[in-house]
Amino acid sequence: MADTVQEFVFNLTFPFSRTLGSTLSTFSSAIAQGQIIGVRTGGRVIAPPLEYDPDTAADSGTDWVCVGPKGTVSTWTWVPEPTNLHPLDHAFGFAFITLDGADTPMIHIVDAGSESAMSAGMRVEAKFKAPADCDGRIDDIIAFIPASDPSPSEGAGEPFDAPAENEITEMDAFSDLRYVDNASPTTIMWAKALMEGRIIGQKCPQCARTIVGPRGMCSVCAIELDESHVVEVPGRGVISNFTIVTPTPYPGQTETEPFARCSILLDDADAVIAQQEILDVPVSEIRVGIHVEVVWAPENERSAVDIDNRSRGSGGDIIVGWRTTGEPDEPADRYLDRMM
């Protein structure tokens, strides 16, 4: 029996460069120099600063105020086992910390050594990265630590004189999310058939449409389909639609030249399989109506690792692509107004 994958691990990664706007770039440029600031708006100092007064939605303005580096914890929690997203690799606290000179708290990390050291009212002070490592982010403060001297911060509450132009106007934000999906019964059925060199669909008992690859349902009648509805279809069909993709560089993109992706309506099927590659037709000559047939990978090179729930109708590494059969084209207008 052909091997199929039961679980798929995949990561969605998003590298962003966020523009900061005037308020956040003022904050970032200041914190990179070791100065935390807030903004006075609506009669109170919000730190870190927000662009808009959360109560009134009025522009917060530019009445910058120096805050910290010491502050007072108002509420706290403890993380006994940090995740990969947390900046510290040992147990630590999170807290609302109202910095000296501020009226609203900020959320940050407290590296207190032990849970028992945490309490509302505790005095903490910011511990910064080395100046050369600061790049204007909230995590330029490695953590807050218990204040060695609880007295008020020097200079807190004083106006902050922002430069005419901020040095830092963008921030890199890299998101990396990990997922573990499991193969649905329909996906397993599809992958197994492909490994055996068979293309299958499901025939709806109500509307008699054959849908390839199987979806576990008839998406016209909205009824469940299962193994009893499986039919085998030939690995031959006609290009019913296509698009030419001009690749733009992005992380993970391996294509450099324009390429075609085609929808193919297989003989005996009522729904196309999409995103297919034609192996022996130049991009400029791809057209609707061409007869094609499947090109399988040699049996010992087939792998179902890429056949997951997201790739419905995809042949993964099992179908190498499609080649022309040499038969005369079908009239293109036969494939107009196709819905699927």
Next chain:
Amino acid sequence: MAPSENDIAIVGFAQLPPERRTNLTESDLVLRSTREVIAQVGIDKSEIGFTVSGSCDYLSGQGFSFVQNTDAYGMVPAINESHVEMDGAWAMYEAYVRLLQGDIDIAMAVGVGKNSNSDPSTLFTVEFDPYYLTPLGTDTWTLAALQARALIDSGKATERDFAEVVARNRSNAKSNPFAQVKGDFSIDELLAADYVRNPLRRHDLPPTTDQAAAVILARGKRAYDLCERPAWITGIDHRIEAHLPTVRKDITTSVSTRLAAEAAGVGKGPIDVAELHAPFSFQELILRDSLGLDASTEVNPSGGALAAHSVMTVGLIRVGEAANQIIKNGKNRTLAHTTSGPCLQQNLVCVLEGDQ
């Protein structure tokens, strides 16, 4: 009551059994839940004038999963369809508003969440403030714990109160065939567990659940064709507070819940049963207080969100459970609540009433 053409009712509700890990896809779950509710009210799918779902691509990790999910509606000929990147309760709200336009009589709202593909301790970090919170790895559990600690320090509740909420919900869940976490637990037993985020223990956190649910709404007299005793929506409102919990005046109360409750007319009469979406045990205490519920209201006979918590579905199930109290259990006036965002940021309150 003789309904006016602007009166909208829940007339059917179906939920799938909650699972810690299903091997079905979201589309499969949508198909099964919608098939069931359509059969329950005895209509043909072509009679549905508007269909709307609530789901989130980030949960299953599949871009445009909500588009693939529409396969389950059978969209030939084309249907009138919409989607919210919110819990299905907000899909229900959109269906309600859509029915108020007066040109259709029946709408269907769906919630679906395959939550088990991702890790709830890290996933939601990406939905928080990208400048001040996400770089620190601030997670949902942490923000809830900060709120819980503030509640304790305010003197309004204790860890024992949290454990009592858990024990009562899990006990209630024993009679709910759609509960994932249920059973008898002693308070002392619960309090002996380790903290995940002080002062919250594992049982104070929501379970991870894969599930789907669907409701059918009907307008005016049409409701009686589909349901003997419709659950009329007599008040519904949704309020939002600042995203950053640090700029809210007092996180030991929920201003948005109180305002939504006032606008929905919660206080106009007694509430027999309230189904509250409190993902974290202690939030039920904040919600009861902010909704103005007293001891005469039975809270979460289903076991609530601590019994099953499929993000994007759990709120719609609160609506369905509250509706079923009227449709099946003879209650007169019930309340459904749903929350979204960190520390009860957004709250939807819905009041349902039966004919008397």
